[in-house]
Amino acid sequence: MGPLLGDKPPSEERRHWPADRTSRVPFWIYSDPEIYRLEQERIFAGPSWSYVALEAEIPRAGDFKRSDIGDKPVIVVRDEAGGVNVVANRCAHRGVAFCQQAQGNVKEFLCPYHQWTYDLRGNLIGVPFRRGYRGQGGMPADFAVEANGLQKLRVARRHGAVFASFGEPEESLEDYLGPLMLGYFDRVFAGRELVPLGGMRQRIRSNWKLMAENIKDPYHASLLHVFLVTFGLFRLDQRSSVEMDETGRHAVLVSRKGEQAVNDATRQMRSFKPDFTLNDARLLDPVREFAGDATVVMQTLWPNLIIQQQSNTLAMRQLVTRGPSAFDLVWTFFGYADDTPEMRRRRLRQANLMGPSGYVSIDDSEVMMASQAGISPYPGAEGLFEMGGREARSEDHMVTEGAIRGFYRHYRRVMGI
Amino acid sequence: MTAAPSLELRLAIEDLNSAYCAALDDGRYEEWPELFAEDCLYRIVPRDNYERDLPIALMHCESKGMLKDRVIAVRQTAFYLPRFLRHIVSGIRSTVEADGTIRSTANYLVVQTLPEQPTELFNSGRYLDVILREEGGLRFKERLCVFDSIVVPNSLVVPI
Ligand SMILES: [Fe+2]
Numbered sequence: 089m090g091p092l093l094g095d096k097p098p099s100e101e102r103r104h105w106p107a108d109r110t111s112r113v114p115f116w117i118y119s120d121p122e123i124y125r126l127e128q129e130r131i132f133a134g135p136s137w138s139y140v141a142l143e144a145e146i147p148r149a150g151d152f153k154r155s156d157i158g159d160k161p162v163i164v165v166r167d168e169a170g171g172v173n174v175v176a177n178r179c180a181h182r183g184v185a186f187c188q189q190a191q192g193n194v195k196e197f198l199c200p201y202h203q204w205t206y207d208l209r210g211n212l213i214g215v216p217f218r219r220g221y222r223g224q225g226g227m228p229a230d231f232a233v234e235a236n237g238l239q240k241l242r243v244a245r246r247h248g249a250v251f252a253s254f255g256e257p258e259e260s261l262e263d264y265l266g267p268l269m270l271g272y273f274d275r276v277f278a279g280r281e282l283v284p285l286g287g288m289r290q291r292i293r294s295n296w297k298l299m300a301e302n303i304k305d306p307y308h309a310s311l312l313h314v315f316l317v318t319f320g321l322f323r324l325d326q327r328s329s330v331e332m333d334e335t336g337r338h339a340v341l342v343s344r345k346g347e348q349a350v351n352d353a354t355r356q357m358r359s360f361k362p363d364f365t366l367n368d369a370r371l372l373d374p375v376r377e378f379a380g381d382a383t384v385v386m387q388t389l390w391p392n393l394i395i396q397q398q399s400n401t402l403a404m405r406q407l408v409t410r411g412p413s414a415f416d417l418v419w420t421f422f423g424y425a426d427d428t429p430e431m432r433r434r435r436l437r438q439a440n441l442m443g444p445s446g447y448v449s450i451d452d453s454e455v456m457m458a459s460q461a462g463i464s465p466y467p468g469a470e471g472l473f474e475m476g477g478r479e480a481r482s483e484d485h486m487v488t489e490g491a492i493r494g495f496y497r498h499y500r501r502v503m504g505i
Numbered sequence: 506m507t508a509a510p511s512l513e514l515r516l517a518i519e520d521l522n523s524a525y526c527a528a529l530d531d532g533r534y535e536e537w538p539e540l541f542a543e544d545c546l547y548r549i550v551p552r553d554n555y556e557r558d559l560p561i562a563l564m565h566c567e568s569k570g571m572l573k574d575r576v577i578a579v580r581q582t583a584f585y586l587p588r589f590l591r592h593i594v595s596g597i598r599s600t601v602e603a604d605g606t607i608r609s610t611a612n613y614l615v616v617q618t619l620p621e622q623p624t625e626l627f628n629s630g631r632y633l634d635v636i637l638r639e640e641g642g643l644r645f646k647e648r649l650c651v652f653d654s655i656v657v658p659n660s661l662v663v664p665i
Contacts, residue, residue: 190553190655286559288551290657314582364581368570416656421561436565444657445549445563451584453660458586 111478116467118295132158135255139393144282167208174252175210176239210238247277266333281425288419290444294460296415304491336494337390374399401438526592538572551655607636
């Protein structure tokens, strides 16, 4: 027996997480402000590659998009030479988050407060009254514009997706992803011209890690998601796999649509409703468009990205932390430049499954809110992740929480807890 | 040529909106699709997408059948915490085109009450409607909900 639920304050429980118990996760990591602060420092501002934008959102010189890494606002901007730069949205002078538009086009960035100006690479190019006025005031003679630009992040791009880092990643993006994850990534992006179809955003009242757990957990999909199960879009008795990289930080869930048969598996799923039919079947009219027989590939890339390919609905889901008990899930839906009008309509219809109103994703955002409501008041309790064993390894079935164990193995290494 | 609606038509448009709100707020969801024409379009779109001509929508229904499927999701397939919603519609402005098609816009506000939580402002925006006269009264041919803040508090389960 563990300690009684909630009988110890978080301070006593903090850092108490036996090294050999990664299949049990203490609840203080989802609510402790000190853990949140450490995550910002070691994970989001650390040497990882975080997703920030699609290049197709900023095609021309001067196009920019606001984005976030952890809870830090950044700007992703295309320069005159076609390069993509990522800078902190924080004036080098007095810290104003000077860029207030979600997206737009500029020749240069101007801070409204004292009109310091920056070029598209984040270099400081203008300081009003730098030499003072009529011999009075001005910046000190040794003030160097070169040394006072915006904070510039390291940037990596692959097939139209932009990643950035506040830290100094030791690996290239390709090495960071590893060959297995790179294969799944390229499956959606390589050689394709992307077209953004629009965004959605929801502020989910839970810790961000519950989202990572959710999307690495194929076990719940067969039970919670009545819609998926009933229409055979993702089901435990289908041929499927959970795969992860060597570190455990990245993972994919792969599923193949199977028969709508009633069998031993469906009998254990109370959510299976064999008689359920749609009034308008055009909602689910998937067309195979990728090599191989996978119909769903959900890829989670450490620390802030989920790449969704659910039938013909494609989206980047970016996690933006908002304190220990909230995060924004930022959805960017996309298609391909060579989509037929029919395929484009199909993507819009199938988007009904996803986002803040998704036939599937509502279940997740609501269950995460309910999870946080049970977890926060009980920091001394713990979660149990032992479906499929206590190891973290790739499996060719869905009855496992192994990818979550892989995630926490890596999390503990990065956090030093 | 467009014309101003008659007083009688203005009242009928207001009644349509009131019936719409009542169906959703009172949980009589099955009545909601019946306020639409058979061949209809219902979409919920963040202002950011609308202004940039980006097509993706939170809800995208191209027929009364798809509206009914939304109702089935709310009733049967979706898991969500219980909630009370209240739709407030005001500032309805309408014009009538030469062929009798009515174009109407309105502001809306939806407040939400979750269990043991204070009531919160959930969503605000504009309705952009195309309304037809059918046997039995006015029906929405199109209802486009353009909402102000792209950030949705948790989930948007019940139609706006
Ligand atoms: Fe799920």
